[in-house]
Amino acid sequence: MANRSRQSWQGSTYFLPCDNEESHRLTLQHEFVTQTLSGSLLVLPESFVSGLDSEDVKVLDVGTGNAVWLSDFHSTISSTAQLVGVDIENRMYPAMYPPQMSFEVGSVLEFPPSWSNNFNLVHQRLLLAGLKMSEWPIAISEDFRVLKSGGYLQLVEVDLRNMGVGPNSARLLKILTELFSLNNMDLNQADRLPSLVRNAGFADVQVLRKEWRLHGESNKLPRENAVRGHRGLKGPVVKCGLLSSDAEFDDMMARVETEWESIPGDPLTICVITGRKP
Structure with missing residues (x-):
């Protein structure tokens, strides 16, 4: 089995590792997501x-990981606004950070009671591999609870349905779909988020879909991030019996990477869902 450090939060099904290699991938991920959003960290009204x-x-910042989004956001403001990162693991938290930044270990499924009506903005990005279908409404309700009236939520998730451009990447997509299904998760959860945000009580719900490309020689950054991310799923895939061994997984991923680089494909989508707490 792949020797990667993983989260130990009781009850969590989060698939991806928590180690230095994953921290590097999260930085790549942040770069390509920000580029896809035309350099914007927030897709919210300018007045807000x-x-x-x-x-x-x-x-x-929910699921803050190595706090790359929070650190980037800090660099855009000049005030002493309080910036809080929360995650189920602290292994990737930065060793040094500004005094107005702080970090907590905790789950979006149960924020501290003292956080009610406490935040002006909640940013939550790419928890697709971390929440079961039954947990998403709870998470969004918790996001709603901790916001002040007039505060905003921004969710960012990906749609990966156009990922398979050859037999190996199609096989990978099928395996991911099965892995998610076995754990009561939905690889296409982004489709459900706008209605969940509305049902939680948010107003002015907006959905922005931005295309990004994984395939072809010119899309090296998103492809490197995707390859690293999917390689991090080796342990769960083999543990669930979807492939027989680490070696079989590694062979498939080598072939997937070749397909992604050499075969043109359709664009994938980043979905940004925003809403205001009345």
């Missing part, structure tokens, strides 16, 4: 975003 540069503002 400009108001975040204030001393009494609090921002929560």
